[in-house]
Amino acid sequence: MNQASNEACVAPPPDFALLRTLPNMDVPHVRLGDYPTAVEPLSALGDVWLKREDASSGLYGGNKLRTLETLVADALARKAERVWTLGAYGSNQALALILHARQLHVATGTVLFPQRATPTAAENLRAIISHGDRLVALRSIATFPAHWWMRSRAHPTEYLITPGGAVPLGALGHVGAALELAEQVQAEMMPPPAHIVLAVGSTCTTAGLLAGLALARKVEAWPWPLPVVHAVRVTPWPITSRDMVLRLARATAREIAARGGPTVEIDPGWLRLHTRYFGWGYARITRAGLLAAAKFRELSAPPLDTTYAAKSGAALLDLMELPGAKLFWCTKSSAALPPDNPEKLAAAPAFIRRWLTRAP
Ligand SMILES: Cc1ncc(COP(=O)(O)O)c(C=O)c1O
Incomplete structure (x- = not known):
């Protein structure tokens, strides 16, 4: 046996389920989390299961980590010197990038617009100020489009991740998550879910899962009926x-096909969009969300933040009577945040310090 085939024999399987399934695809990927994320029963609620994306990293997990794995890899391939994110004051994506980029020795920049003050958003913003390299905190969302435009025209060594990373390359991270789930169902870690429930904001995670489930079916990794994605x-x-x-x-x-994968079709019937859990606006706390968060706490299930996961938790509680296994996608990181930096917080603009005190 020559050396090349010897190496091929001992090479470990790729961490990224997409490349494990289709090793010939050309997809940039840098591993930031620990995969696969577990699937666990939440039997107290019936035939309910949890996909523990919240625990994808002890540094900072949650759904945005998979989005970042392909986008940051693309930034590294383009020799970017700084990676920028855009989002709201409490952005999970911005914080995930800041905490993980330090490990890769990549500089970061963040442009944030105001949102309603909530405890988790305030906690995130304190961490972003404490650990980020460069922060542009806007006083008003009205100037956000102009800042987005300016950043998109910045120097080529600056890489821009749009809000939520909602571009096909970002969604490929979640295509990998769907294939990872297919492997877990094949290994009988859980029954094939009839329903997947998750929060949708920028659409990146949901779109990636839909494309990933279609791909799993195409490559015969998903022989069961496809779940409805709620x-x-x-x-x-x-x-x-x-x-x-x-x-x-x-x-x-189309991105999958362009990068050497098979052609897959998306059936709109797989998607159900729920709008009634939204409440009065983004980051507005809802009663149903608070009840869902309390229920999860009572069952020692992962924490539900009021902006995202609690709203999907409220939907899950209403969908429990549906037949078949329900899989709840735990999107909010459950990792403990690193300590704040009091000097950097004290140096933040006065309007930001005032906002931080406003969280209930
Ligand atoms: C905790 C959490 N859940 C869900 C979402 C929604 O994901 P997406 O923007 O990919 O639709 C986000 C987005 O930031 C999030 O931070």
């Missing part, structure tokens, strides 16, 4: 709409 809207129309989710899912399917 996407629970947490951001307003038109940012989140059925059409936007399906558009990104189809663009992701």
